[in-house]
Structure formats: C-alpha cells, structure tokens
Amino acid sequence: MRLTQCWGYLLMLGVVALLSGCQPAPAEITLKEGDARITITKTRAVTSDEKGDRHQTLLYGTLQISQPTLRHTRANLNCLTATMGNQPDRGGYVDSIASVLANPYPLQRKETAIKVYWVFDGQLDAERVLNEAQVALKPGCVLLY
Numbered sequence: 529m530r531l532t533q534c535w536g537y538l539l540m541l542g543v544v545a546l547l548s549g550c551q552p553a554p555a556e557i558t559l560k561e562g563d564a565r566i567t568i569t570k571t572r573a574v575t576s577d578e579k580g581d582r583h584q585t586l587l588y589g590t591l592q593i594s595q596p597t598l599r600h601t602r603a604n605l606n607c608l609t610a611t612m613g614n615q616p617d618r619g620g621y622v623d624s625i626a627s628v629l630a631n632p633y634p635l636q637r638k639e640t641a642i643k644v645y646w647v648f649d650g651q652l653d654a655e656r657v658l659n660e661a662q663v664a665l666k667p668g669c670v671l672l673y
Contacts, residue, residue, distance in 0.1 A: 583651035600672035605630035607669035610646035
C-alpha cells in the first residue's frame with residue numbers, strides 16, 4: 529500500500545510540473561507611461577493563405593489608452609511588438625478598412641480604443657498564437673507623445 533501511495537504522489541508531482549512548464553501568455557497586458565494606462569487585449573488569431581502559397585498568421589487585439597488629462601495627443605503604435613517563441617512579428621497594423629498610419633496615431637480623447645493586429649510569417653497554430661504570443665513595448669521606444 530505504501531508503494532502505491534508513493535507512485536500516486538510521484539504521478540501528481542509529474543502532472544503539476546508538466547502543467548506549470550507551459551504557462552499561457554496573459555490575454556491582457558497593462559503598461560504605464562507617465563499618468564497614462566495602456567491595456568492591450570489579445571482577442572483572436574487566424575491563419576490565412578495570401579497570394580497562393582504564402583501563409584501568414586494574424587494576431588488581433590485591442591489597445592485601450594486611458595489618460596486622466598489629454599496630455600498625450602499622439603501614439604506611436606510601431607512601439608508595440610508581438611513575438612511567438614523566438615519568432616518576431618513582421619509588423620503591426622491598425623485594423624481598419626482604410627490604410628491608417630500607425631505613427632503618428634491621433635489621440636483625441638482621454639479614452640481611446642484602437643483595433644490592431646500583428647502579422648507572423650508562416651502558418652502557425654492560431655490557438656497557440658492567441659494563448660502564447662507575447663505583446664510588449666519595444667525597448668527605448670516612446671509610445672505616447
């Protein structure tokens with residue numbers, strides 16, 4: 529009976545170790561820049577087939593910028609980057625019907641919500657991208673000005 533109990537504990541420890549090794553990236557990331565709060569929420573990921581055999585994976589999200597006063601009037605959305613493992617994104621864009629410049633992006637209210645997406649080369653597992661991709665501020669880059 530003691531041997532069975534030991535195996536049970538070892539099995540439970542193995543499962544806990546396995547589960548703790550693969551932590552998903554948070555669906556929501558919050559950054560502070562001065563008195564402004566920037567919240568990035570990952571909303572979905574899709575894999576598409578562009579121009580025949582060229583595959584890409586898109587990570588969509590929403591960027592929420594909150595500031596107590598309208599101190600910052602522009603944002604440099606190119607300061608945000610997404611990575612999937614060791615693979616960086618090919619670029620980030622404003623999710624709009626028309627082409628919109630990511631820098632400077634006008635901030636006309638204290639609360640601004642911007643739909644964005646990042647492009648990864650290759651046909652990646654969309655669910656893994658949504659759960660594991662990291663979104664961060666590029667080092668030394670000023671997001672709000």
